[in-house]
Amino acid sequence: MILDWLPPTLIGFLLVLAGIGAIRRMNLWRAGQAEKVNILAGLLAMPKRYLHDLHHVVERDKYMSRTHVATGGGFVLAMVLVLFVHLFGVKSEILAWALLAALVLMFCGALFVYKRRMNPPSRLSKGPWMRLPKSLLTFSITFFVLTLPAAGILPEGTGGWVLTLVLSVLILMSLSEMLFGMTWGGPMKHAFAGALHLAFHRRPERFGGGRSTGLKPAVLGEASHGVAKPTDFKWNQLLGFDACVQCGRCEAVCPAFAAGQPLNPKKLIQDMVVGFAGGTDAKYAGSPYPGVDVGNAKGAPDQIITNGLISSDTLWSCTTCRACVEECPMMIEHVDAIVDMRRFLTLEKGETPNKGAQVLENIIATDNPNGYSPASRTHWAADQNLNLMKDVKQADVLFWVSDGAFDMRSQRILRAFVKLMKAANIDVAILGDEELDSGDVARRLGDDAAFQSLAKRNLATLSKYSFKTIVTTDPHAFHCLKNEYGDFGSDALKGVEVLHHTTFLNRLVKEGRLQLDTFKGGKVTYHDPCYLGRYNGEYDAPRELLASLGIDVAEMERSGYRSRCCGGGGGAPITDIPGERRIADMRMEDVVSTGAEMVAVGCQQCTAMLEGVVEPRPVVKDIAEILVSQLSEEVNS
Amino acid sequence: MSEFPSTEATSSGLLRRDPRTEWIARNRLHPLHSSVVSAGQGEVRGPTGLLRKNPHVIGFIGPNGIKRIDRANLSAAGLNSKKRAGEAKEVQLPLHVVDNPDGYIMVVADMIGGRLTSHDKDILGLAHQLVAENKAADKGNIAVVLVCFGESKETQFDLAGVDRLLHITGQEFEGFAPEARLSALMQIEAQYKPENWLFPDSIHGGTDLACRLASRLGERPATQAWQVTATSTVSRGASGSCDISRETPRILMLMEECANAIEDTRHQVLDLEFDVNSVDTGDNYRLIDQGQIEVDSNAVPLAEAEFILSAGNGIHNWDQFHAVAAALRATEGASRVAVDDGFMPRSRQVGASGTWVTARVYLAVGISGAIQHMQGIGQCDKVVAINTDAGCDMVKRADLAVIEDSEAVLEALMKLAQEHYSSKEQEKSDAA
Amino acid sequence: MPPKVNVVSLVSIGRHPQSGRSRRAEQDGRAVELGLKLSKKSLTVVHAGDAQEPVLRQYAGMGLDSLTVLPQPADGDALPILVDFLKSSKAQVVLTGVRAESGESSGMLPYLLAEQLGWPLVPRVAEILTIKQGAAEVLLALPRGQRRSVIVSLPFIATVDNAAAEARQTAFGPGLRADFKVLDVNSVKDEAMATWQISAAKPRPKRLKVVKAKTAADRMKAATAKPVGGGGKVMKNETAAEKAQAIFDLLLEEKVVR
Known part of the structure; x- marks a missing residue:
């Protein structure tokens, strides 16, 4: 047979090309900043991360997860066997049969991919991705036919050179997609970059059921701060961007996108890829940033990102609700990237939009975002008879009041919580005027210098006193204390349990220290605050508390880890990027659609945002407020 | 003057009648009749010693505006009874007279819209406090001089405590004219050597002019002063966060409510001699006022x-x-x-x-x-x-x-x- | 804005009204902002005081490459050294705040500088519109948002009002990296200040409303009358025109409609 050499040569040739592409791609990533990663452990952990953690996320969409297992699994298996059977020419019927089986599996999977691509939802990218199912089908059919002789089903040489030639063309077509495209920027890139991304992920704690949500501290005092150019990202962040499959799940859950603000997490990640690979976004075939046309963005590895690649409004639209990160099957860290770029805008350019500049200035000069007198922080508690840590030096529980102390609405929550603690006879104290803003807003606005200064001073104050537990009614402060203060080398919080007040109250109720009457009001739903739920995984305590009052929570369609943001996080109300709708209004629509008369919340920021929706609307109450109104009188007296 | 209403309301709205006087006034044969009737008017004698009757006093204007002559003399009694009540109504405040003053305190007023502001009046009040202190310390007789520029619509300088008035008018002092005004103040300084210069510490020009004068004279003023006696001054410093007490300087910029305005005295409001034309108004002014601009x-x-x-x-x-x-x-x-x-x-x-x-x-x-x-x-x-x-x-x-x-x-x-x-x-x- | 103008902004250490902490002074920040608008990067920013003061980094963070410091002890008199500096710097426009937020905050410094340099002074500037042919057109800020236009010849000193454009955000990075030119100057002690007693501000007594009643009945009335207020007038059943008339009367009475 004259042309027998052709298929193996083609396979080999494309493999070499793929190898070259892989090296080029890796060099693009290596242009990023150094970050220490345990390469070997990462590679060893990769299969488990892929099969377990990633699959866990993909599994939320059953159709896609099965399709992907069949297609992806079939392809990987088939590709390995193809190498043995067709490239190295191993003569084994068992291998050939196995290859055939793998190809059939892949073919079935690819059929479902094809079916889905018939009428794809808007969140999916089109363009080259529409070609992928055809390539997959071509690959499986081509190699199926090619393998038939090796499996002994067809005699060698069937079809003659014509068939071989036809098959060779098909091999060229499908393998170009599968191997060449994998490392040269085609849709299959996700398999190559994705696998490595899982191996060298910047937050390995996220795998194996862990959680890692705290932002990484910025290094201060260098020639520049934050991410200005694509190459200012860590190399494994760049790798992470490359892993994107453009499935658009992030887009579907993004509150800013839904509100018509100029942010689409998927496009953002794609723009990052355009940035470090160079070029324009003309080939992007998914939904644009709302109100921004595709095709005008240009990027290069050493070009300032906000000069032509993306507009700063895109970055400031994010509420850091982490819905995109939670939903991403590739475990890409959108929020990290956004805050990194915000750091550049704030720390280097001084371009925090709208009220941002003033808020940051206030935080620096008065340790609270609204510029109130630091000496008035404890005014709310004038009639509360609370111990000050300054006087008592130690207590079982330290109540971290947070900046709600200055806000009249939030003070109602604080008072309710204090009343509950008194009813349960808790030995509690507050820091009083020694407490400072947790730094949450400053950090999300990109001013890590102000955040670190606050964090260090707060830690210094905390280290003066002894307590076993910190409780706070503010999930943002809770998140900072629990997940972000650990980076500053202080022992102040060592061995201290940091709790959100719902968790704490739930324990009290379970221990029987709070006697509560059954709630007799109407239907109640519960809104999961992002910084309590997605950031800290506390979905149960608030629900158990409500259940303890006899409330059967009427769940919203988007609740739990899929809860929609109230629009109040990440400094979004401060930067105030215009959209078509308000995020809080959409969330209130979610509430209304359950028919609830009251929405229970566990966050003062959510309370403020949801109460900002024009009446008539359901009542908004913090769980502490609901509990306090059900407190049995006998305990009170 | 010629109103003799039969009933008179006092300032408190109460009607006071004296039935006995009314009765005497009606009874022409009563021995006291003539004295009661004439009590209201008093005897008026002409230059030749003849008793004069004022025809205008006879009768009164009735409620319809028609003149009434009251033969029964009821109104005369009414007049009598009115007298007591009238005292409370028409208080003639005592006149504070300063003759041949030994010195002057200059108060340069803002005069927004041509009238004294309450801030200006407080400062005039303070000026009189300083005058009183000086008097008590036997430092002589000092007059409070109000210096005002441009058009004035104020009619109650006397009640605000102005002993002397320096009203400087002229085109060049109108509007925003700090340089011309400073020249005028320098002229006053040379002519009168005032004991003190008092300015309102205000955004209406008081502070500006005071600072110009102080720097021209090379004297250190007190700004944001709020507690001032002849010897010591307390003023705010560090954007109002601290009090600075020091000896009272000659030039003071005073905060609102630094003293109570004058209420119980009238003042002479004599014009002080000042020749506007002698003020060195030159072409060398380097600030040219273009006027206020229309703001949407x-x-x-x-x-x-x-x-x-x-x-x-x-x-x-x-x-x-x-x-x-x-x-x-x-x-x-x-x-x-x-x-x-x-x-x-x-x-x-x-x-x-x-x-x-x-x-x-x-x-x-x-x-x-x-x-x-x-x-x-x-x-x-x-x-x-x-x-x-x-x-x-x-x-x-x-x-x-x-x-x-x-x-x-x-x-x-x-x-x-x-x-x-x-x-x-x-x-x-x-x-x- | 051709031809190039040599602008100097003088800055001091501010004081936050609520926390009392050092900060970029409100008006001085605006003076820098106005200076940046007039002369971009060639603006000279000068501080007479402690070169180690961290707040200076906040001014520098407005995008200044460098900042000139004339070192001074806290009780020093900034006037003579600033006069010397300005004489030698060939400044044409000098911008400062109206009053400092710390120290005596008398607002005299710009006037004394103007007097000693023999320059005109423009008080409470909201904006500098043009600078050409040796003169500048300046808008002065009057109360309640009104403006006055004034022409002033160069060189001049201007104090910048709160109505001027707000100071831009200060950025941490550039502030940290800005170069401080610390000049070698002699400091002169402020002797007068040493004789002063400085204490925390006492609250000023509120002026009482003295009732000047001449009769017993009036005094009784004043003592027993209910204070006015406690809920305003509510109009419900009148016609829209009557209601509008009531509102309009109030506007006339308050003289906001003239």
Whole structure:
């Protein structure tokens, strides 16, 4: 047979090309900043991360997860066997049969991919991705036919050179997609970059059921701060961007996108890829940033990102609700990237939009975002008879009041919580005027210098006193204390349990220290605050508390880890990027659609945002407020 | 003068009658009759010694405006009875006389709109405190001199405590003319060598002129002074966060309410000799006033605006709202909701998370008054609410609340405003 | 804005009204902002005081490459050294705040500088519109948002009012990296200040409303009358025109409609 050499040569040739592409791609990533990663452990952990953690996320969409297992699994298996059977020419019927089986599996999977691509939802990218199912089908059919002789089903040489030639063309077509495209920027890139991304992920704690949500501290005092150019990202962040499959799940859950603000997490990640690979976004075939046309963005590895690649409004639209990160099957860290770029805008350019500049200035000069007198922080508690840590030096529980102390609405929550603690006879104290803003807003606005200064001073104050537990009614402060203060080398919080007040109250109720009457009001739903739920995984305590009052929570369609943001996080109300709708209004629509008369919340920021929706609307109450109104009188007296 | 009403109301509104005097006045045969009747008028004798009767005093003007002659002399008695009550009404304040003063304290007033401001009056009061202290310390007789520039419409200099007046008029002192005014003050300084120069520490020009004078004279003034005696002065420093006490300097810039205004005395208000023409007014002034420029009421920063028309969720006709704001010459404000909904720019938002406003009148249309909004208007003097909900917080806060659909009221307001301003225009063109 | 103008902004250490902490002074920040608008990068920013003061980094963070410091002890008199500096710097426009937020905050410094340099002074500037042919057109800020236009010849000193454009955001990075030119100057002690006694501000007594009643009945009335207020007038059933008239009367009474 004259042309027998052709298929193996083609396979080999494309493999070499793929190898070259892989090296080029890796060099693009290596242009990023150094970050220490345990390469070997990462590679060893990769299969488990892929099969377990990633699959866990993909599994939320059953159709896609099965399709992907069949297609992806079939392809990987088939590709390995193809190498043995067709490239190295191993003569084994068992291998050939196995290859055939793998190809059939892949073919079935690819059929479902094809079916889905018939009428794809808007969140999916089109363009080259529409070609992928055809390539997959071509690959499986081509190699199926090619393998038939090796499996002994067809005699060698069937079809003659014509068939071989036809098959060779098909091999060229499908393998170009599968191997060449994998490392040269085609849709299959996700398999190559994705696998490595899982191996060298910047937050390995996220795998194996862990959680890692705290932002990484910025290094201060260098020639520049934050991410200005694509190459200012860590190399494994760049790798992470490359892993994107453009499935658009992030887009579907993004509150800013839904509100018509100029942010689409998927496009953002794609723009990052355009940035470090160079070029324009003309080939992007998914939904644009709302109100921004595709095709005008240009990027290069050493070009300032906000000069032509993306507009700063895109970055400031994010509420850091982490819905995109939670939903991403590739475990890409959108929020990290956004805050990194915000750091550049704030720390280097001084371009925090709208009220941002003033808020940051206030935080620096008065340790609270609204510029109130630091000496008035404890005014709310004038009639509360609370111990000050300054006087008592130690207590079982330290109540971290947070900046709600200055806000009249939030003070109602604080008072309710204090009343509950008194009813349960808790030995509690507050820091009083020694407490400072947790730094949450400053950090999300990109001013890590102000955040670190606050964090260090707060830690210094905390280290003066002894307590076993910190409780706070503010999930943002809770998140900072629990997940972000650990980076500053202080022992102040060592061995201290940091709790959100719902968790704490739930324990009290379970221990029987709070006697509560059954709630007799109407239907109640519960809104999961992002910084309590997605950031800290506390979905149960608030629900158990409500259940303890006899409330059967009427769940919203988007609740739990899929809860929609109230629009109040990440400094979004401060930067105030215009959209078509308000995020809080959409969330209130979610509430209304359950028919609830009251929405229970566990966050003062959510309370403020949801109460900002024009009446008539359901009542908004913090769980502490609901509990306090059900407190049995006998305990009170 | 010729009014002898039979009944007289005292200042407290009580009628005082003396029945006995009335009875004597009616009875011409009563031995005391003549004295009672003449008591009101007194005897008037002419230059030749003849008794004169004033024909104008006879009779009185009745309630219809017709002159009445009272033969029964009832009114004379009424006059008598009136006397006691009248004392309380027509107090002639004692005149504070300063003759041949040994020195002067100069008070340079802001005179906004040609009238003494309450700030100016407080400073005149303080000047008299210093005068009294000097007198007590036997340091001589000092007169308080008011220095004012430009046109004056003030009619009550005497009651404000002005012993002497230096009224400097002339084209070159009008408007913004710090250099000319400084030259005049230098001239006064040379001519009178005042004991003290007192200025209001105000944004109306007082501080500016005082600083110019102090630096020209090379004297260190006290600024933001609020407790001043002849020997020591307490003034605010470090943006009002500390008190500085020191010896009282010659030049003082005084805060509002630094002393009580004069209330119990009248003053001479004698013009002090001053030759305006001798003031060195030259071509060498380097500040040329181009006059005040027309500022669009909507371009006035919200925080400074005097009159704000603010819109909330209850506004449906936005064109009308803007038209009314323009017609009333009000600065536009908005509630958070109106801004969120995109009807107004963010810079127009009033409230804790927007702008804290200081308007004298805040007219809230269709704003129910979220707590943050109420915080933002805390410093407004008068709040007017137009709202359909009588129970909302804005109505509770308002000095005047109108329960009505905003569109109808705005329309009526629009008409009133247009009528008002067009009649003003008319007046102006008539006057011209 | 051709031809190039040599602008100097003088800055001091501010004081936050609520926390009392050092900060970028409100008006001085605006003076720098106005200076940046007039002369971009060639603006000279000068501080007489402690070169180690961290707040200076906040000024530098407005995008200044360098900042000139004339070192001074806290009780020093900034006037003579600033006069010397300005004489030698060939400044044409000098911008400062109206009053400092710390120290005596008398607001005299710009006037004394103007007097000693023999320059005109423009008080409370909201904006500098143009600078050409040796003269500048300046807008002065009057109360309640009003403006006055004034022409002033160069060189001049201007104090910048709160109505001027707000100071831009200060950025941490550039502030940290800005170069401080610390000049070697002699400091002169402020002797007069040493004789002063400085204490925390006492609250000023509120002026009481004294009732000047001449009769017993009036005094009784004043003592027993209910305070006015406690809920305003609410109009419900009148016609829209009547309601509007009531509002309009109030506007006339308050003299906001003239």
